[in-house]
Amino acid sequence: MMKTCPDKMVQYMHEYLDEELPQEQETELKLHIQQCEACRIHFHELKKTIALVQSTSHISAPSNFTEGVMSRLPKEKKKIGIQRWFQRHPLIMAAAVFFLLMGGSLLTSWNNGSEFAFTAQPNVVVEGQTVIVPEGEIVSGDLLVRNGDLRVEGEVQGDVTLINGQRYMAGAGSITGDIDEIDQAFEWLWYSMKSSFKNMGQFFGLNESEE
Amino acid sequence: MEELVKKRIKQVLKGDQNAFGEIVEIYKDKVFHVCFRMLGNRQEAEDISQDAFIRAYINIHTFDIDRKFSTWLYRIATNLCIDRIRKKKPDYYLDAEVTGTEGLTMYSQIPVDERLPEEEVESMELQDTIQKEISKLPDKYRSVIVLKYIEELSLKEISEILDLPLGTVKTRIHRGREALRKQLRTV
Structure with missing residues (x-):
């Protein structure tokens, strides 16, 4: 320990342990170690250290480790993937979201909405379950009749929608707009889809900005 | 081994979470062991090695498939361990080198x-x-x-x-x- 050895000897020891010491220097190191006790002890201690560190036993991960990781994985990732897919296929997304969110409730409303209802235009007459546009009267605006019949003797200046009902046209009666007659659940759904689609764009735009 | 792992990574990239479970199974002992030897504490080692896998999952799209996965995974784990060690470290630094004594601390x-x-x-x-x-x-x-x-x-x-x-x-x-x-x- 008292003797001062060349600094390079310790450097050689480490290079030797890394298996990077050239043959020539290895011989030099070995010769030196034979003569120098301090370096011999130093080298022995280094090798002992490595042996001790390598003697530590391998320990395994605790049980349920994988389950623990899996339960902590973010679920949103998958959702985002689906959203991205839909962004590339906007029409499918529109249909899918529509059927998922609206389909159920619309069908329910179809089954439940069995009451007679109509657009309250000022000059129509109601007889039982029949809405009458009397002769000589002009209804300006759209007219919707649900679960009832419509008899047009006068004139409707607008679109007429009939849900689950019959339309009777008198000789003098006329409708200037489109006529929609709906009498099946599927048609009701389709009608609702068409009329909702205008709002859809806005609905999705809103949805995306929330993400 | 690496080939199987790469196949699983491609499945994970397609959104298959179960494929990631297989990757965890393959590497959990190695990653846990590194973390345990780094941190010297089982509970901490479990937390950090789980975090490492979760980070790997979240950042899997940044992994270069042509490279060795274990290297990438060890890198995440050792960085997390080093962060944890530094957070626990006292104010004085035992490893600060004393001036004039090359290599000595x-x-x-x-x-x-x-x-x-x-x-x-x-x-x-x-x-x-x-x-x-x-x-x-x-x-x-x-x-x-x-x-x-x-x-x-x-x-x-x-x-x-x-x-x-x-x-x-x-x-x-x-x-x-x-x-x-x-x-x-x-x-």
Whole structure:
């Protein structure tokens, strides 16, 4: 320990342990170690250290480790993937979201909405379950009749929608707009889809900005 | 092995979470072991190694499929361990090099007997002693020693994991060995 050895000897020891010491220097190191006790002890201690560190036993991960990781994985990732897919296929997304969110409730409303209802235009007459546009009267605006019949003797200046009902046209009666007659659940759904689609764009735009 | 892992990674990228479960199964022991030797505590090692897998999952799209997955995974795990060690570290730095003493740190100036009384050594299991001494190493030496002597990785791979030049890795291994030698010579 008292003797001062060349600094390079310790450097050689480490290079030797890394298996990077050239043959020539290895011989030099070995010769030196034979003569120098301090370096011999130093080298022995280094090798002992490595042996001790390598003697530590391998320990395994605790049980349920994988389950623990899996339960902590973010679920949103998958959702985002689906959203991205839909962004590339906007029409499918529109249909899918529509059927998922609206389909159920619309069908329910179809089954439940069995009451007679109509657009309250000022000059129509109601007889039982029949809405009458009397002769000589002009209804300006759209007219919707649900679960009832419509008899047009006068004139409707607008679109007429009939849900689950019959339309009777008198000789003098006329409708200037489109006529929609709906009498099946599927048609009701389709009608609702068409009329909702205008709002859809806005609905999705809103949805995306929330993400 | 790497081929199977790459196949699973491609499945994970397609959104198959179960494929990631297989990757965890393959590497959990190695990652846990590295973390345990780095942190010296089972509970912390479990937390950090789980975090490492979760980070790997979240960032899987940044993994270069042409490279070795284990290197990438070890890198995440060792970085998390080093962060954890630094958070726990006291204000004084034992690994701060004392000026003028190349390669020597405060460790070499603490008398061996003061650090670990003889009776304590005798009462402890050898394994615990070694682990304790590894845990005393400054994090920059601890990571290279763990990767080299416990995971038995090549110097080149260690330099990739730690994102350090090969020369720096060698220097750190030399200094880490020296520090450990001084700590373990009484064992």
